[in-house]
Amino acid sequence: MSTYIEQHQERFLSELLEWLRIPSVSADPKFHQDVLRAADYLKMRLEEAGLENVELCPTAGNPIVYGEKLIDPSLPTVLVYGHYDVQPADPYELWDSPPFEPVIKNEKIYARGACDDKGQVYMHVKAFELMQRSQGGVPCNVKIMIEGEEEVGSSNLALFVRANKEKLKADVILISDTGILSNDQPSIEVGLRGLSYHEVEVTGPNRDLHSGLYGGAVPNPINILCKMIASLHDENNDITIPGFYDNVAVLSAEERAELNRVPHSDEEFKRSIGLKDIYGEQGYTTVERIGIRPTLDVNGIWGGYTGEGAKTVIASKAYAKISMRLVPNQTSDEITQLFQQHFERIAPPSVTVKVTPHHGGEPVVTPTDSVAYRAAAKALETTFGKKPIPTRGGGSIPIVAMFKTELGLDSVLLGFGLDSDAIHSPNEHYGVFNFLKGIETIPHFFQNYVAASRS
Amino acid sequence: MSTYIEQHQERFLSELLEWLRIPSVSADPKFHQDVLRAADYLKMRLEEAGLENVELCPTAGNPIVYGEKLIDPSLPTVLVYGHYDVQPADPYELWDSPPFEPVIKNEKIYARGACDDKGQVYMHVKAFELMQRSQGGVPCNVKIMIEGEEEVGSSNLALFVRANKEKLKADVILISDTGILSNDQPSIEVGLRGLSYHEVEVTGPNRDLHSGLYGGAVPNPINILCKMIASLHDENNDITIPGFYDNVAVLSAEERAELNRVPHSDEEFKRSIGLKDIYGEQGYTTVERIGIRPTLDVNGIWGGYTGEGAKTVIASKAYAKISMRLVPNQTSDEITQLFQQHFERIAPPSVTVKVTPHHGGEPVVTPTDSVAYRAAAKALETTFGKKPIPTRGGGSIPIVAMFKTELGLDSVLLGFGLDSDAIHSPNEHYGVFNFLKGIETIPHFFQNYVAASRS
Numbered sequence: 001m002s003t004y005i006e007q008h009q010e011r012f013l014s015e016l017l018e019w020l021r022i023p024s025v026s027a028d029p030k031f032h033q034d035v036l037r038a039a040d041y042l043k044m045r046l047e048e049a050g051l052e053n054v055e056l057c058p059t060a061g062n063p064i065v066y067g068e069k070l071i072d073p074s075l076p077t078v079l080v081y082g083h084y085d086v087q088p089a090d091p092y093e094l095w096d097s098p099p100f101e102p103v104i105k106n107e108k109i110y111a112r113g114a115c116d117d118k119g120q121v122y123m124h125v126k127a128f129e130l131m132q133r134s135q136g137g138v139p140c141n142v143k144i145m146i147e148g149e150e151e152v153g154s155s156n157l158a159l160f161v162r163a164n165k166e167k168l169k170a171d172v173i174l175i176s177d178t179g180i181l182s183n184d185q186p187s188i189e190v191g192l193r194g195l196s197y198h199e200v201e202v203t204g205p206n207r208d209l210h211s212g213l214y215g216g217a218v219p220n221p222i223n224i225l226c227k228m229i230a231s232l233h234d235e236n237n238d239i240t241i242p243g244f245y246d247n248v249a250v251l252s253a254e255e256r257a258e259l260n261r262v263p264h265s266d267e268e269f270k271r272s273i274g275l276k277d278i279y280g281e282q283g284y285t286t287v288e289r290i291g292i293r294p295t296l297d298v299n300g301i302w303g304g305y306t307g308e309g310a311k312t313v314i315a316s317k318a319y320a321k322i323s324m325r326l327v328p329n330q331t332s333d334e335i336t337q338l339f340q341q342h343f344e345r346i347a348p349p350s351v352t353v354k355v356t357p358h359h360g361g362e363p364v365v366t367p368t369d370s371v372a373y374r375a376a377a378k379a380l381e382t383t384f385g386k387k388p389i390p391t392r393g394g395g396s397i398p399i400v401a402m403f404k405t406e407l408g409l410d411s412v413l414l415g416f417g418l419d420s421d422a423i424h425s426p427n428e429h430y431g432v433f434n435f436l437k438g439i440e441t442i443p444h445f446f447q448n449y450v451a452a453s454r455s
Numbered sequence: 456m457s458t459y460i461e462q463h464q465e466r467f468l469s470e471l472l473e474w475l476r477i478p479s480v481s482a483d484p485k486f487h488q489d490v491l492r493a494a495d496y497l498k499m500r501l502e503e504a505g506l507e508n509v510e511l512c513p514t515a516g517n518p519i520v521y522g523e524k525l526i527d528p529s530l531p532t533v534l535v536y537g538h539y540d541v542q543p544a545d546p547y548e549l550w551d552s553p554p555f556e557p558v559i560k561n562e563k564i565y566a567r568g569a570c571d572d573k574g575q576v577y578m579h580v581k582a583f584e585l586m587q588r589s590q591g592g593v594p595c596n597v598k599i600m601i602e603g604e605e606e607v608g609s610s611n612l613a614l615f616v617r618a619n620k621e622k623l624k625a626d627v628i629l630i631s632d633t634g635i636l637s638n639d640q641p642s643i644e645v646g647l648r649g650l651s652y653h654e655v656e657v658t659g660p661n662r663d664l665h666s667g668l669y670g671g672a673v674p675n676p677i678n679i680l681c682k683m684i685a686s687l688h689d690e691n692n693d694i695t696i697p698g699f700y701d702n703v704a705v706l707s708a709e710e711r712a713e714l715n716r717v718p719h720s721d722e723e724f725k726r727s728i729g730l731k732d733i734y735g736e737q738g739y740t741t742v743e744r745i746g747i748r749p750t751l752d753v754n755g756i757w758g759g760y761t762g763e764g765a766k767t768v769i770a771s772k773a774y775a776k777i778s779m780r781l782v783p784n785q786t787s788d789e790i791t792q793l794f795q796q797h798f799e800r801i802a803p804p805s806v807t808v809k810v811t812p813h814h815g816g817e818p819v820v821t822p823t824d825s826v827a828y829r830a831a832a833k834a835l836e837t838t839f840g841k842k843p844i845p846t847r848g849g850g851s852i853p854i855v856a857m858f859k860t861e862l863g864l865d866s867v868l869l870g871f872g873l874d875s876d877a878i879h880s881p882n883e884h885y886g887v888f889n890f891l892k893g894i895e896t897i898p899h900f901f902q903n904y905v906a907a908s909r910s
Contacts, residue, residue: 027764088762094663152764179668193667197765206729208549208880212648213634215780216750217724217741219734222775223684223753230685233678269672274661277805279674286672295671298678299768304755305776307543309482309607310652310813312778313754313879320677321760323767325670350732358765424768425663 004134005439008126012439013104013432015045016122019084020102020111024118026062026085026152035148038084039063042121042146049129051144057164059156062148066167069128069142076453077141078446079170079409081399082121082177083150086113087424094426108429115430116423120176120415121146123438131443139450143170150177153197153359154399161406171453172372173403174445176438178415181389183433185263186380188373189413191291191392192400194326194363196335197299200343201354202228202318208304211312219350221318222303228346228353229320232296236282239296239324241342244335249328251292260287262391272420291392294335295325321358332360332398361398371452372412379414379444383437414445459589460894463581467894468559468887470500471577474539475557475566479573481517481540481607490603493539494518497576497601504584506599512619514611517603521622524583524597531908532596533901534625534864536854537576537632538605541568542879549881563884570885571878575631575870576601578893586898594905598625602854605632608652608814609854616861626908627827628858629900631893633870636844638888640718641835643828644868646746646847647855649781649818651790652754655798656809657683657773663759666767674805676773677758683801683808684775687751691737694751694779696797699790704783706747715742717846727875746847749790750780776813787815787853816853826907827867834869834899838892869893869900 005012024038025031039056042065046054051067062085070077089099089112097103102111109119124144131138145168147157161168178189204221205214234240251259264287266278280289289295303318305311322343324335340355347353367373368390380388400411416438422428460467479493480486494511497520501509506522517540525532544554544567552558557566564574579599586593600623602612616623633644659676660669689695706714719742721733735744744750758773760766779790795810802808822828823845835843855866871893877883 027766028762088760088764088766090760090762151766193670195667195767197767199765204730204734207877207882209728210879211750211752211754211778212650212780213874213878214728214745215752216744216748217733217735218728218730219732220752222756223688223751226681226684226753226756227688229678229681233682273664273669273673275659275673275805276807277674277803278672279659279803279805280672289671290669293671295666296678297666297670297675297769298681298759299666299766300759300761300770301677301681301773302757302761304753305543305545306755306757306774307483307545309543310654310776310778311482311543311606311754311879312650312652314752315755318756319761321765323666323765325667348732348734350730350734352731419668422662423668424665424766427662 002130002134002440004130005436009436012126013109016109016119016435017102019118019122020113021100023100024085024113024148025088026149027088035062035085039065039148042084045125046144049125050132051128057160059160061156064148064157064160065146067144069138071138071141075140076450077143077170078449079168079173080124080142080144081173081175082124082146083117083148084121084146085148085151086118087116087151091426096427104432107432109432109435110427110429112428114428115417115421116428117150117177119430119435120417120438123176123416123435124442126439127442130439131446135443139446143168155359157399158402158406161402165407168407170409172449173409173411175400175411175413176415178413179417179419179421180415181263181391182418183431184386186384186386186388187391188376188380188388189415190368190390191365192363193294194330194332194401195323195361195398196326196332196339197321197323197358197360198339199356199358200320200322202347203316203352204350205314205316207316209314211314214314218314219348220314221351222315224348224351225303225318225320228343229298229322231346237280239294241338243338244294247329247334248294256288259291259392260285262287262389292327294327294330296322298322326363328363328365330363332362336360362401364401364404366400366410366413370410372410372449375448375452376412376414376445378448379441382444383441414441457585457589457895459585460891464891467581471564471574471890472557474573474577475568476555478555479540479568479603480543481604482543490517490540494520494603497539500580501599504580505587506583512615514615516611519603519612519615520601522599524593526593526596530595531905532598532625533904534623534628535579535597535599536628536630537579537601538572538603539576539601540603540606541573542571542606546881551882559887562887564887564890565882565884567883569883570872570876571883572605572632574885574890575872575893578631578871578890579897581894582897585894586901590898594901598623610814612854613857613861616857620862623862625864627904628864628866630855630866630868631870633868634872634874635870636718636846637873638886641839641841641843642846643831643835643843644870645823645845646820647818648749649785649787649856650778650816650853651781651787651794652776652778652813652815653794654811654813655775655777657802658771658807659805660769660771662771664769666769669769673769674803675769676806677770679803679806680758680773680775683798684753684777686801692735694749696793698793699749702784702789703749711743714746714847715740717742717844747782749782749785751777753777781818783818783820785818787817791815817856819856819859821855821865821868825865827865827904830903830907831867831869831900833903834896837899838896869896
């Protein structure tokens with residue numbers, strides 16, 4: 001670890017904790033003021049670190065925090081992307097310490113957003129500071145663009161990017177919003193799944209009914225919703241929506257073998273999340289199920305009486321949030337339409353079904369033969385002492401596809417999280433090791449990238 | 456209507472409203488003090504009406520309010536049963552006026568418990584007062600026993616009855632906790648369905664997971680719960696639990712024809728609750744589906760993210776409340792065991808399933824050829840000017856079977872509610888007409904019953 005990091009790590013951590021204390025939950029309007037406070041805080045820290053022209057760019061939603069350091073037009077430009085908004089923290093009761101009162105325990109930072117993505121964004125802020133103060137300045141042009149709506153679909157970012165192509169001109173996009181295989185085995189994500197997310201509502205009777213007086217003679221919307229959801233998978237756990245797999249890229253036997261070379265043990269996987277047995281689409285390994293196959297998961301379901309004790313009610317309405325992870329060459333629009341049509345079609349005539357699509361995102365595969373990928377791989381090899389493995393992760397960073405389309409730029413996914421960080425879950429955390437290793441690795445990326453660009 | 460009722464109806468209503476203001480929700484511990492206040496209030500009103508030896512009989516749960524008027528051991532004894540506890544009132548936001556701030560609008564009393572069962576119990580208190588003050592006293596011995604745990608399974612009532620057989624000795628039990636077909640067509644319930652109620656919990660991974668990082672390779676407990684619930688009915692809407700129908704009494708063609716003679720229109724039924732189409736077990740009419748067939752309904756379901764917006768989570772756990780309405784000669788114990796075994800058996804090996812039975816109740820058919828039934832029928836004919844029709848309702852009053860077993864007594868179900876009263880739903884109400892008609896009818900029952908017992 002560099003001397004600069006050793007000398008300043010306490011301050012780096014306390015600044016991050018201060019930022020994590022602001023509950024910047026973008027999905028819930030009641031946190032709107034906090035989202036704005038989190039943006040202000042970031043702006044201040046970017047200025048402090050030496051970024052110039054730092055501003056809050058207004059959007060129809062939450063502002064985008066932008067800053068830049070342009071040293072020489074003949075040098076390449078790296079555009080750093082991240083997000084300062086976080087997932088909702090509920091269920092709060094499952095957190096061992098409150099999600100917005102960050103604590104460091106066992107060398108881990110516990111807070112909502114600790115890893116996803118405030119902790120990883122803050123590595124860039126501090127890596128920039130390090131380059132400015134201890135390495136004679138950044139070795140190329142840097143632009144930083146941190147948005148506040150990633151967890152709700154980044155819809156305003158796309159508009160912003162489209163309207164600011166000149167301002168955002170760069171050679172590559174650098175993103176830390178993914179993970180590594182383990183602290184002993186660095187890796188770089190090269191494939192990300194897309195997303196199609198829906199809320200569905202099933203209405204039976206026009207009011208809640210007594211299950212004794214009506215039960216048996218009315219369509220219970222919960223039973224029917226369950227039946228509809230159950231029908232979306234067949235006995236092999238394949239998704240039954242007609243046309244769903246039509247555009248799924250089929251990997252060759254060699255590509256699959258390559259993919260399965262990633263260190264993985266089903267036993268360890270089961271143990272790590274307390275599973276009694278492996279589960280998923282037949283004919284695929286766990287690594288393939290996560291990396292190259294599309295999925296359909298219910299993310300939430302509710303209806304009827306959910307309080308203590310027993311209430312003999314037949315609800316008027318039942319609801320679910322249903323999302324599909326997409327792989328190349330599915331598109332979010334195509335799958336959203338297929339889902340909506342299918343879900344409405346399978347409803348029995350006695351109920352009314354409403355499908356409301358939320359945000360989507362496109363699946364993407366990033367190149368492993370680019371200058372930027374090699375610069376990132378070499379940086380990780382330097383700081384971890386081990387060559388990174390390219391992996392195909394399951395999460396969606398929809399904006400990677402959008403950057404490619406709108407700006408023509410590839411992204412490098414230089415993330416430092418671990419699968420065990422519990423992002424989107426209670427007790428989200430981020431290793432202090434990972435946070436500091438990120439700050440150490442990022443400047444190597446810049447140096448490698450500039451050097452390779454020159455040659 | 457009798458002069459006494461005309462003179463005192465304003466007071467009768469205002470006393471009832473005062474009682475309805477107390478939120479005696481037995482299912483939720485936070486209302487415990489209110490439950491006790493509701494019992495105290497009833498005790499005071501029973502004493503005022505002229506009942507003697509009025510007491511709050513302690514149980515392991517909520518007290519039973521008991522009072523009596525014993526005038527002559529040679530005369531018959533009527534034991535009146537009812538309950539002062541009410542269903543939970545949520546979802547509160549669907550009420551047009553707050554559930555515990557009763558109001559009278561369009562000749563209807565709106566409040567949780569207005570009909571079920573405080574309103575119907577209060578008819579007995581006021582009918583007793585009427586007999587005492589304007590008819591020279593009750594014509595036979597009267598015992599009144601009003602419990603506070605009907606909505607949570609009456610488990611302590613059964614123990615109380617078993618321990619107090621001498622005190623509760625009577626000739627018949629009179630209960631007003633059911634309804635009539637309409638205000639133009641009186642009816643008497645003669646069949647009640649039983650109940651088996653369960654809470655189920657499905658656990659997949661041991662913590663909430665990010666659906667992108669894990670989706671496709673882990674058992675999603677919500678999807679699996681939906682699949683399990685869906686499998687409980689086949690394509691004819693028959694219940695698939697092995698042995699479920701083994702003990703269901705099969706009615707003869709004549710009995711079914713008799714049953715279907717009840718005035719009923721599917722069009723009107725659909726219109727009254729906003730259904731697009733009729734729904735239920737194939738081969739049965741709506742009246743039969745409600746009256747003589749067992750059912751399985753999900754009364755509540757929850758799991759994952761249910762807030763605003765989108766959260767890409769795979770929940771660790773999913774829950775549902777599932778209940779079955781039973782018909783003769785199913786028993787609650789038998790069905791509870793069959794359900795529990797079946798539900799655990801159909802779980803895939805990758806998840807853990809927990810089934811927790813709540814309260815149950817036995818189905819019952821009451822005789823239509825008894826002295827008491829005829830006394831009730833004649834009373835209704837007098838006050839409504841029309842002979843009542845015997846009906847088989849769908850609701851459960853589990854204690855009717857218990858009274859038969861423990862005390863050897865039949866019950867007469869002289870209820871005055873309407874299907875449209877929205878009991879167990881938002882905007883529960885009870886017609887002022889029905890409330891007053893009950894007060895008018897009950898004394899006729901006593902007179903008819905005593906007269907017939909003598910002859």
